[in-house]
Amino acid sequence: MLDLQNVTKSFGKHVTAVADLSLRLAPGVVGLIGHNGAGKSTLMQMIATLTGPSSGRILFDGVDIAIKPEAIRRRLGYLPQDFGVYRNVSALEFMQYFAALKGVRDPARIRRLLELVNLHEQAGRMASTFSGGMLRRLGIAQALLNDPDVLVVDEPTAGLDPEERLRFRNLLAELGFNKLVIISTHIVSDVESIAGQLAIMKSGRLAACDTPDAILGRARGQVWSASVDAAEYDVLRATTHVLQALRQGERIALRIAHPTLPCLGAQPSEPSLEEALMAQRYAVNETAGAAAREAA
Amino acid sequence: MNLDPIRTLALLEARVRLRRTSTLVTLLAVIALSWLIVPDPAGGQTLMAIDGARVRYTSAMLALGSAAQASLLFALAGFYLLRGRMGEDQRSGMGGVIGASALGGRPFVLGRWCGGVLYLLALVGASMATALACHLVRGEGPIEPLVYLSTYLVVLGPMALFTAGCAVLWESWAPLMGKRGDLLYFVVWVGQMAMLPSATTAPVASALPFDFTGMSAVIAALSAHVDIHNMSLGIADFDPTLAPLTLPASPASLWRADIVAVRAVSALLALVPLWLALCLFHRFSPDRVKPARARARRSPLALLNGWLRPLARLAQPLYRLAARLPGSAGQATADVALTLGTAPTAIALLLAAQVLALVLPTASLAPLVLACVAYWGVLVSDLPTRDGDAGCAVLGAAVAGGAARRYWRQLGAAFMLGLMFTAVAALRLALLDPLRALALLTGLFALAAFAAMLGRLSGSARTFLVLFLFGLYMGVQIHHVPMADVVGFHGTATLLSVLVWSALGAAAAWTGHWFNRGHAA
Numbered sequence: 001m002l003d004l005q006n007v008t009k010s011f012g013k014h015v016t017a018v019a020d021l022s023l024r025l026a027p028g029v030v031g032l033i034g035h036n037g038a039g040k041s042t043l044m045q046m047i048a049t050l051t052g053p054s055s056g057r058i059l060f061d062g063v064d065i066a067i068k069p070e071a072i073r074r075r076l077g078y079l080p081q082d083f084g085v086y087r088n089v090s091a092l093e094f095m096q097y098f099a100a101l102k103g104v105r106d107p108a109r110i111r112r113l114l115e116l117v118n119l120h121e122q123a124g125r126m127a128s129t130f131s132g133g134m135l136r137r138l139g140i141a142q143a144l145l146n147d148p149d150v151l152v153v154d155e156p157t158a159g160l161d162p163e164e165r166l167r168f169r170n171l172l173a174e175l176g177f178n179k180l181v182i183i184s185t186h187i188v189s190d191v192e193s194i195a196g197q198l199a200i201m202k203s204g205r206l207a208a209c210d211t212p213d214a215i216l217g218r219a220r221g222q223v224w225s226a227s228v229d230a231a232e233y234d235v236l237r238a239t240t241h242v243l244q245a246l247r248q249g250e251r252i253a254l255r256i257a258h259p260t261l262p263c264l265g266a267q268p269s270e271p272s273l274e275e276a277l278m279a280q281r282y283a284v285n286e287t288a289g290a291a292a293r294e295a296a
Numbered sequence: 297m298n299l300d301p302i303r304t305l306a307l308l309e310a311r312v313r314l315r316r317t318s319t320l321v322t323l324l325a326v327i328a329l330s331w332l333i334v335p336d337p338a339g340g341q342t343l344m345a346i347d348g349a350r351v352r353y354t355s356a357m358l359a360l361g362s363a364a365q366a367s368l369l370f371a372l373a374g375f376y377l378l379r380g381r382m383g384e385d386q387r388s389g390m391g392g393v394i395g396a397s398a399l400g401g402r403p404f405v406l407g408r409w410c411g412g413v414l415y416l417l418a419l420v421g422a423s424m425a426t427a428l429a430c431h432l433v434r435g436e437g438p439i440e441p442l443v444y445l446s447t448y449l450v451v452l453g454p455m456a457l458f459t460a461g462c463a464v465l466w467e468s469w470a471p472l473m474g475k476r477g478d479l480l481y482f483v484v485w486v487g488q489m490a491m492l493p494s495a496t497t498a499p500v501a502s503a504l505p506f507d508f509t510g511m512s513a514v515i516a517a518l519s520a521h522v523d524i525h526n527m528s529l530g531i532a533d534f535d536p537t538l539a540p541l542t543l544p545a546s547p548a549s550l551w552r553a554d555i556v557a558v559r560a561v562s563a564l565l566a567l568v569p570l571w572l573a574l575c576l577f578h579r580f581s582p583d584r585v586k587p588a589r590a591r592a593r594r595s596p597l598a599l600l601n602g603w604l605r606p607l608a609r610l611a612q613p614l615y616r617l618a619a620r621l622p623g624s625a626g627q628a629t630a631d632v633a634l635t636l637g638t639a640p641t642a643i644a645l646l647l648a649a650q651v652l653a654l655v656l657p658t659a660s661l662a663p664l665v666l667a668c669v670a671y672w673g674v675l676v677s678d679l680p681t682r683d684g685d686a687g688c689a690v691l692g693a694a695v696a697g698g699a700a701r702r703y704w705r706q707l708g709a710a711f712m713l714g715l716m717f718t719a720v721a722a723l724r725l726a727l728l729d730p731l732r733a734l735a736l737l738t739g740l741f742a743l744a745a746f747a748a749m750l751g752r753l754s755g756s757a758r759t760f761l762v763l764f765l766f767g768l769y770m771g772v773q774i775h776h777v778p779m780a781d782v783v784g785f786h787g788t789a790t791l792l793s794v795l796v797w798s799a800l801g802a803a804a805a806w807t808g809h810w811f812n813r814g815h816a817a
Contacts, residue, residue: 048694069698078694084687088601088638093608093615100618100630101695107616142691 007056017042019204029176031191032184034201040184044154048078077143081155085127092123102146113141133164151181188274219276224256226266302407309411318754330426345528349538355440356543359447362427364514371509372485376758378412378463391580401577412460420452446547451510454562458508461569468573470585482765503558516555604640611637631709653720661721666785668717676710677761680751703812707748714740735784738794742801749808
């Protein structure tokens with residue numbers, strides 16, 4: 001469905017936001033994970049045709065969207081990380097406006113979508129008075145107006161309370177049954193239960209792309225739990241990747257990501273997806289570091 | 297009082313403003329105007345003519361002419377260029393940080409004011425540099441730096457103090473914030489212009505203390521040496537057979553002591569807005585200055601829009617029509633619907649304009665058209681920047697056509713709205729005077745194109761708003777110049793002026809498009 005081939009995006013001579021990224025995506029929920037500044041948003045903007053790649057191609061059903069952006073725009077829904085609403089516009093008018101921009105002729109669809117995101121009772125209310133969660137739900141309703149095949153959602157749960165977050169997550173999971181839903185986030189819990197595929201970005205590059213199970217499987221044996229005293233903790237903090245530290249009386253309970261036994265008494269532990277990703281990124285760093293040392 | 301924070305704030309303010317595109321646009325406008333108003337006498341036109349004789353391009357003449365022109369423009373544009381920083385602080389959340397900091401309110405306001413004055417002085421400096429360049433090319437006589445400096449100081453000094461003071465006051469006191477404050481300042485500026493006739497009708501022309509623009513001082517200075525009752529200032533025709541006149545060369549003889557004294561009083565009075573700002577500064581307290589949406593609800597215009605809210609339903613059919621129309625036409629119609637839906641007052645005025653255009657006698661159509669164009673200009677001034685201001689720029693760029701088409705649809709929407717406001721009047725005018733109706737159409741197109749281009753170039757609605765209001769004022773005052781009759785108000789537009797405005801509109805539209813392509817969201 002969406003085929004990214006050696007995509008690079010540079011700003012000037014010195015800043016490369018996305019570097020030689022290749023990725024093939026089919027319908028389902030895809031979690032795009034990475035640090036702040038990893039290049040996720042730039043990649044999302046390229047997929048949403050807001051900006052073009054400096055080199056490489058993004059093919060949507062075989063059509064290069066940098067050359068023919070209209071090929072995807074009519075089948076695209078996009079919810080950016082930050083967006084606002086016009087002043088003095090009700091939720092219904094906001095939807096009507098974007099329906100008109102997208103050429104959506106069925107007024108009943110607006111009503112259905114407002115019901116889907118549970119805003120139908122607030123349709124006449126000024127959108128500028130909505131809470132953060134309501135705004136994001138309005139945003140997703142707007143993104144779904146043209147019944148898109150590709151839904152690009154950037155940091156969908158930023159600023160939402162736990163209840164809104166759960167509701168939003170379930171909504172995206174349902175949409176992913178028959179559409180390609182790309183969710184960019186640095187909050188792993190947003191995607192761990194709904195994403196069929198995780199693409200991990202690091203410094204503009206694709207560090208890994210796999211199913212959550214495969215990522216968890218690769219991390220097994222690399223995550224350890226241990227109970228140490230303060231002196232040992234200082235040593236471990238300097239030599240290993242400490243994922244979690246919790247003081248328990250005189251001792252400190254640790255969870256550590258390390259390819260081998262990090263200290264005496266450490267026990268292999270079942271990793272969470274977040275820990276698995278931390279371990280994987282740690283491994284990537286180590287490999288890159290080793291490669292650099294070898295090259296030197 | 298510790299002066300370090302004030303100095304730091306002032307320098308930062310000046311730097312931030314100087315980096316803006318709107319500053320560049322204004323500077324280019326000043327440079328272009330400076331060259332335009334100092335025409336080559338060989339072409340039969342001059343900056344000043346008295347009883348048909350031209351006045352030599354000496355330092356005194358060029359300094360007075362360029363300072364007067366700079367003061368007219370900067371007293372208006374300067375305010376809009378300075379305005380908006382506290383609004384930015386508020387929107388970005390930095391207002392709360394500033395309010396909670398140890399910095400006192402008075403040093404903060406003083407720092408902002410000093411920054412504003414510095415910024416205006418930088419613009420004035422650029423204007424003087426342009427005047428000096430004009431002097432080098434077209435001057436008659438040596439460059440007298442003291443004449444230039446004294447003239448600019450006397451004419452533009454109080455203007456800079458007053459304009460920066462108003463900008464700070466308008467930002468510091470919640471009731472003056474927003475678009476209605478913008479319009480109120482325009483009234484203040486027009487009020488100063490309205491005082492000028494009293495300066496010229498007095499037996500001995502004198503400077504007026506409440507004229508901060510300095511125009512009355514320029515008139516008073518000139519009246520000591522020439523007959524200002526038969527004077528043409530600007531692009532004036534002259535009789536080449538008459539001997540040219542010369543203004544005195546020294547600052548002392550150019551500026552009488554009484555004029556300088558009045559300007560000193562003006563400078564003191566110009567500090568009143570600053571003093572008020574220091575007293576009224578809200579310090580970003582939520583009790584005194586609300587977030588934008590809450591504030592809007594309390595403003596008279598917002599209240600009126602609230603009362604007229606049922607009229608917004610009249611825009612609903614436009615949304616349905618927009619969804620059925622293909623491509624840019626549909627999207628432009630959606631923008632028209634959104635503009636009317638968000639400002640029900642516009643719908644009420646639109647309906648009233650149609651009724652009046654039908655019932656008024658033909659002679660009254662021109663003032664009606666002018667009123668419609670004035671309201672329309674204010675209404676569409678923020679249309680090209682609306683998406684960005686509302687945080688919807690990215691949403692709008694991801695729909696069919698992307699950011700490139702958005703530019704054209706917004707231009708189209710502005711033009712469509714202009715047609716909607718003036719259509720009936722234009723049709724009646726077309727029966728009476730087709731050229732006048734044509735001028736109205738091309739004028740609306742050109743203004744819509746300039747709104748779109750300036751909005752895209754500067755990222756601010758105020759750049760167009762200030763130039764539009766300035767141009768509107770000048771257009772009403774100038775009766776016999778076809779090019780000044782942009783929308784056919786006076787009926788002096790010619791086929792050539794109509795063609796020129798069409799070409800200018802097309803050039804502006806393509807300039808904006810070219811810039812938009814390079815800076816698409």
